[in-house]
Amino acid sequence: MTTCNLIPECCRHSGDDALTVEDYGRALPRWCLGCGDHAILAAVQRFCRDEQLPPEKTVCVSGIGCSSRFPHYMETYGFHGIHGRALPIAEGIKMARPELNVFVSTGDGDCCSIGAAHWIHAIRYNMDMTVLLHDNEIYGLTKKQASPTSPRGLTTNTTPRGSYLNPLNPLSATLGVANVSFVAQAVDWIPDILHEIIRMAYHHKGFSFVRILQRCPAYLPNTFEARVKDPSSVRLLTHEDGLVPTPAIARVYGNQEEHDPLDIHRAREIASVSDPIPVGILYRDPAVPRYEDSFDSDRTDTAETTGTALERELDKITIQASA
Amino acid sequence: MKTIDLPKSSTALREGNVRNLTEHVVEIVSDSGEGAQKCGQSFGTIAARMGYGVWTVEIIPAEIQPPARSVAGASGNRIRFASSPVTNGGDDADLVIALNEQVLLGRVGEMKPGCTILLENKWKDDPDSSVAGAYQRTVDDLDQAGFKVREVPMEEECLKHVSNARRGKNMFVLGLLCGIYEFDTQLAREQIESIFAKKSRAVIDANVGLLEAGFAWARENFDLRIRIPATRPDQPLVVANGNTAIALGIVASGMKTCAMYPITPATSASHYLSEIFEKVGGFVHQAEDEIAACCFAIGASYAGSCAVTITSGPGYSLKQEAIGLAVMAEIPLVVVNVQRGGPSTGQPTKVEQGDLLTTVFGSHGDAPKIVIAAASIEDCFYSIITARKIAETFNMVVVVLTDASLATAQTLFPRPRYDESWHAPPIDQSPVPKGALRYDWDPETGLARRFIPGQPNGMHAVTGLAHDRRSRVAYDPRINQEGLQNRSKKLVTLQKTLKTPPVFGDGEGDLLVVGWGSTRGAIEEAVRRVRSEGEKVSALHLRFIQPMPPGIGDILRRFERVLIVENNWSDRADGAGIDEDNRRYSALALLLRARYLVDADCWSEVMGQAIKPATIENVIREKLS
Structure with a gap:
């Protein structure tokens, strides 16, 4: 294990066997300078370090797009899938191995466009996984096309006269689906809160959906710039069962609203507002049943028990010849 | 419940009317919901328990509740049963039972010349004259076409035992069939007990009563009796x-x-x-x-x-x-x-x-x-x-x-x-040796051990992108070449372990019929028939399509001609406008021609049903002539 001596916080668990933030990193990320993906990666690695998640018991799953390179940069197990299909792959993993920690990184195109059907149903399944929607409101890897969350009027390579449609609201959409159990929003430019929300998402036993507004310096350098500089453009959702900002954060981000995460009606109202940007836990219901718990399977079967079960089934279709 | 004493032998039967055969193909068709499926399945089960070889085919309408008395609404079952094991649904029907004449119309093309038809006759006196008219016209047409139509008062007979004939008529029909084929009525009773096991005693008794009534009716009113010897199987089936x-x-x-x-x-x-x-x-x-x-x-x-x-x-x-x-x-x-x-x-x-x-x-x-x-x-x-x-x-x-x-x-x-x-082995959770590569392709076999989440030291991210041996995204074109080569090599490795499939018939001759998948039973039956007449015809059936087992080319080349028979599209060689430059071959033909450079011909059809042995037999004869 390497031990980081530069930043004292990194050494919090610095027993001989404690894992550091660096231990959760693999290759050097190839995202653009200033891309919000870096902040999300850092937050997840820091979280893994804090919780000392066993890397071999942790799987990061993704689809296709800039953000979906995520698993390549995590020294855990990873599955970089195909466009739009991160969620069903993650569901298969979780169902086969409920003891694994499953993280999903998906972009606004991956989740809300090509994979939208899976997104809706993943909410219904409510399987225990942490889903990070890296929402930069643009297609990056394919070079600047309008995404479902692009603001109306945005000039892109496929909408040179401005995009025609109102953006899809991922928070409202998620809050509208039966069995929704956890919805939060974070922004890439407040790393402490991003980290805290990921922590709460992980500890929620169910489908934890975190939309993260993130900057794309290559294609939308100005989208969030004014808001990054103006703390009042963010409204923190605070609650003793939700986000409790540190005094330092609370001083900077004074625009706050006390919101009970069990109140789905208020959550839906909050979700419908984009300015100021609501940040915090919009909704959390730990009582929603999880799909992986609904099967009555005994997972400890052996060749012998299978043989017994098969013989029993064959008995039912065996033809008893007449005497 | 009155039980009927079943006659040991019917007075109406003359010994000359007992036909001794080795197999029969029976069809039972009705409107959806009249129970022809259940009747057919029961008949098949009884036949199986008696020791016959059996093959049943479902006749299913596309809709869940199609209109009554419609040609496309036919629902039922076709049962081929024989003294010896059967491997396919066989040829056209020998005997058909229909609960109305409309469901019969779509089945006529599947009936043997002179096929016996047992037809519910209640439509003859239907108050709706168009129904009665349609019935009579169909009966006349079928007669004219040489089919032996026997009109049976099914409804009338059933009403003697139950108040609603629609429920239970299928068991009367089962009784008719048991009577005609001299089936073991005790087995038929047991079958009814088994299919109605969750119903009340009264329901079971009523259905047994209908079965016995059908049996008795057939014995008393038909001079038709078919005797097919059954053989007890020597192993559990x-x-x-x-x-x-x-x-x-x-x-x-x-x-x-x-x-x-x-x-x-x-x-x-x-x-x-x-x-x-x-x-x-x-x-x-x-x-x-x-x-x-x-x-x-x-x-x-x-x-x-x-x-x-x-x-x-x-x-x-x-x-x-x-x-x-x-x-x-x-x-x-x-x-x-x-x-x-x-x-x-x-x-x-x-x-x-x-x-x-x-x-x-x-x-x-x-x-x-x-x-x-x-x-x-x-x-x-x-x-x-x-x-x-x-x-x-x-x-x-x-x-x-x-x-x-x-x-x-x-x-x-x-x-x-x-x-x-x-059985699959338990999931491997042993530590991976430090430094081991996920895609450490073996140079001989192309195989690489996979690492499964939970295995310490095995962390890696699988990806659909071209990747190197560590599963990292490949930016070097030579790595892409290497990946494709190793994934392809695995097919070669498997191919070397496969056995050459056996030839059905002699290893050389005038014609080899090649097939794959569900056509095996029908192809081999057709080949057996022409071989019994001395033709030098054999069959080859492929189970592994990719990779192809070794030795196929040698087999193909030992025959004068090769004919591939499939249930998919191909152009007929003599089709309008078709020549060697534009003829589209069937799928397996395309593969075999390309791989083995053998001038194999093909015959295929897309009739939406299993290809019959008789059809293949005709194709073979044509090819030989």
């Missing part, structure tokens, strides 16, 4: 359709995850599996769509033991991209494609072998996968076990092809004896 066999194969193989989306004609495999799977630690996931089902199975495979997804043509098309991902990332996966008529929505309930090339070549780029075609219902069971084993040994996608005819036909086969080696 099971009766199943292909989809049940697949579900049982999945259980036996030790696979734990089946992800699917409802699609005809594949879904019944998942129905059956849903019933039994959780008892052995497995589960069926009904996904939101076909793509999700495939990806779910891939995720489950990646996380542990090999998973299976079951589908049919349109679903297979949707899964193609995900299948390519499993190929690229070298994740074991079993895909079952129960083929139906295509393209597009095609003929959902009908058989076709139209997906061979899409399974061999499908998914963009070079995506080598293994393709196995089940040749019989029994083979559906064993193919799944083989597929799971190969998928996990080679970390490859194995496609198992069956089709609608295997899926829904029922037959008997020797009861499998469970072998613990069929």
Whole structure:
């Protein structure tokens, strides 16, 4: 294990066997300078370090797009899938191995466009996984096309006269689906809160959906710039069962609203507002049943028990010849 | 409940009217909901218990509740039973029972000349003159066409025993059949007890009463008696359709995850599996769509033991991209494609072998996968076990092809004896040696050990991108070349372990008939018939389509001519406008011609039903002349 001596916080668990933030990193990320993906990666690695998640018991799953390179940069197990299909792959993993920690990184195109059907149903399944929607409101890897969350009027390579449609609201959409159990929003430019929300998402036993507004310096350098500089453009959702900002954060981000995460009606109202940007836990219901718990399977079967079960089934279709 | 003393022999019967035969093909057709299916299945079960070889084929309308008395609404069952084991549905029907004349009309093309028809006669006096007229016209037409129509007062007879003849008429019909074929009525009673086991005693007694009434009526009123000797089997047999066999194969193989989306004609495999799977630690996931089902199975495979997804043509098309991902990332996966008529929505309930090339070549780029075609219902069971084993040994996608005819036909086969080696090994959680590479392709075999989540030191991110031996994204074109080479090499490695399939008949001769999948029984029966007349004809059946087993080319070259018979599209050589430059060959013909440079001809049809032995027999004779 390497031990980081530069930043004292990194050494919090610095027993001989404690894992550091660096231990959760693999290759050097190839995202653009200033891309919000870096902040999300850092937050997840820091979280893994804090919780000392066993890397071999942790799987990061993704689809296709800039953000979906995520698993390549995590020294855990990873599955970089195909466009739009991160969620069903993650569901298969979780169902086969409920003891694994499953993280999903998906972009606004991956989740809300090509994979939208899976997104809706993943909410219904409510399987225990942490889903990070890296929402930069643009297609990056394919070079600047309008995404479902692009603001109306945005000039892109496929909408040179401005995009025609109102953006899809991922928070409202998620809050509208039966069995929704956890919805939060974070922004890439407040790393402490991003980290805290990921922590709460992980500890929620169910489908934890975190939309993260993130900057794309290559294609939308100005989208969030004014808001990054103006703390009042963010409204923190605070609650003793939700986000409790540190005094330092609370001083900077004074625009706050006390919101009970069990109140789905208020959550839906909050979700419908984009300015100021609501940040915090919009909704959390730990009582929603999880799909992986609904099967009555005994997972400890052996060749012998299978043989017994098969013989029993064959008995039912065996033809008893007449005497 | 009055029980009828069944006559030991009928006075109406003259000994000369007893026909001694070795097999018969019987059809029972009715409107949907009148119970012809249940009657047919019961008849098949009784025949099986008596020791006959049996093959039943479902006659299913496309709609759930089609209009009554409609040609396309025919619902029922065709049963071929014989003194010896049968491997296919046989030729046209010898005897048909119909509950109205309209459902009969669509079946006429499937009836032998002179076929006996037992027809419910209540329509003759129907108050609606158009119904009565249609009935009489049909009876006259059938008579004229040489069929032996016997009008039976089914409704009238049933009403002597029950108040609602619509419920139970099928058991009267079962009784008629038992009477005609001299079946064991005790077995028939037991069958009724078994199918109505969850009903009240009164229901069972009423149905037994109808059975006995049908039996007695046939004995007293028919001079028709057919005697087919039965042989007691020397080993325990099971009766199943292909989809049940697949579900049982999945259980036996030790696979734990089946992800699917409802699609005809594949879904019944998942129905059956849903019933039994959780008892052995497995589960069926009904996904939101076909793509999700495939990806779910891939995720489950990646996380542990090999998973299976079951589908049919349109679903297979949707899964193609995900299948390519499993190929690229070298994740074991079993895909079952129960083929139906295509393209597009095609003929959902009908058989076709139209997906061979899409399974061999499908998914963009070079995506080598293994393709196995089940040749019989029994083979559906064993193919799944083989597929799971190969998928996990080679970390490859194995496609198992069956089709609608295997899926829904029922037959008997020797009861499998469970072998613990069929079962998947426990998930490997041992530490990976430090520094080991995920894609450490063996230079000889192309194989690489996969690392499973939970294994210490095995952390890596699988990807559908071109990748190096550490599973890192490849930016060097030579790495791409290396990856494709190794994934292709695995097919070679498997190919060297395969056995040359046996030739049915002599190893050389005038004509070799080659087939794959569900046509095996019919092709070999046709070849046996022409061989019995001294023709030098043999058959070869391929179970592994990709890779092709060794020795096929040598077999093909030992015959003067080669004819490939398939249930898919091909241009006839003498078709209008067809010449060698534009003729489209059938799928297997294309593969065999390309690989072995043999001038093989093909014959195929897409009639939505299993190809009959007599049809193949005619094709062979034509080819020989």
